Amino acid sequence: MRPDHSGSLLGASAFSIEERDAVYRAISTRRDVRSEFLPDAIPDDVVERLLTAAHHAPSVGFMQPWNFILVRDDKVKEAAWQAFDRANREAGEMFNGERRQLYRSLKLEGIRAAPLSICVTCDPDRCGDIVLGRTHNRRMDSYSTVCAVQNLWLAARAEGVGVGWVSIFHEADIKEILGVPERVEIVAWLCVGYVDKLYDQPELAVKGWRQRLPLKQLVFSDRWENSRD
Incomplete structure (x- = not known):
């Protein structure tokens, strides 16, 4: 059977002002959540919407290379937290002086607190x-x-759901815990749960780790370091 190439086209007009503002609000108020999770379970229909949003991402060659492992088992989450904790202690030793102390004071994951x-x-x-x-x-x-x-x-932000991206672990540890094949790459461990408040600025900025760079310093014209001015 020959494939059907007769796809229909959608209109490409701009969103209404309200729709546009909602998109930009989701972008500007998205936060990496670590310690503000509520214990409430996320309903299955909400989880399905979040996964559907993820599955509609662009992908090279339309290969859709992603898989999503939903982890709710406390024993599995505890094993993942242990893997994080070992790596986090290693990471702390990579910084010096006041930076090391500040690093150790930061909460960098919500694996145990997030319901999913x-x-x-x-x-x-x-x-x-x-x-x-x-x-x-x-x-x-x-x-x-x-x-x-x-x-x-971004879909989670629109749903009032917080997300925290955990990246401090040895990939081999998480692969062993979840049974992920060697050839498959782990891109993200996301802690997901409802929150009742968010920082008005990124948490690392609030706590003095690093501030947002001015956009004008990051945009060039035609060639590297050519100012737009």
Whole structure:
């Protein structure tokens, strides 16, 4: 059977002002949540909407390389927390002086507190070795999976659901805990749960780790370091 190529086209007009503002509000108020999770379970229909949003992310060659492992079992979450804790203690030793003390004071995960964790993975073999758009950059499948994470994160903000991205662990530890095949990359461990408040600025900015850079310092014109002015 020949594939059907007769897809319909959608209108490309701008959103209404209210719709546009809602999108930008989700972007500007999204936060990495670590310690504000409520214990309330997330209803299945909400989880399904978040996963659907993630699954509608763009992907190189339309390969859709992602998988989502939903983790609710406290024993599994505890094992993941132990893996984080070991790596976090290692990370603390990489900083010096006041920076080390500040690092150790930060809460950098919510694995135990969040009612749901989602491990997002990338399967580099989903479409074989030669993938449209990945021929000259083998990391494009990973970048695509990060787009899925961002979609989920913004959808969660619209739903009043907090998300925290945990990245401090040895990948092999999490693969062993979850039974992830060696060839599959772990892109993100997301802590997911309802919150009743969010920082008005990114938490690391509030706590003095680093401030947002001015946009004008990051935008060039035509060539590297050519100012737009």
